[in-house]
Amino acid sequence: MENKLKIIVENCPQNHKCPAVQVCPVGALTQKDFEVPEINYDKCIKCGKCSKFCPKKALVL
Numbered sequence: 001m002e003n004k005l006k007i008i009v010e011n012c013p014q015n016h017k018c019p020a021v022q023v024c025p026v027g028a029l030t031q032k033d034f035e036v037p038e039i040n041y042d043k044c045i046k047c048g049k050c051s052k053f054c055p056k057k058a059l060v061l
Contacts, residue, residue, distance in 0.1 A: 003046050003061050005039050011058035012036050020050040020059055 005028075012018075018037045021029045028043035029050055037059075051059040 004041070005044055005046065005051065006060050007036055007039065008058050008060060009036055011056045013056060018054075020054045023049050023053045025049065 014034050014036055016034060018029070018031045021031050021037055025047065026043050026045055028040045028045070029037045030040070031037040046061060048061045051057075051061045
């Protein structure tokens with residue numbers, strides 16, 4: 001089974017700029033205002049950096 005990055009919306013506070021967006025080495029995460037980040041699966045290399053960095057564990061690989 002292939003790993004796929006998922007966002008657990010209930011864990012994302014959506015009250016600040018997501019710090020994990022800046023950690024992504026390929027720019028697969030984007031965020032509009034303070035909304036839940038969006039994942040570009042065409043860009044995502046499944047490295048896990050964002051999921052390890054997310055303090056709320058809202059990003060899961």
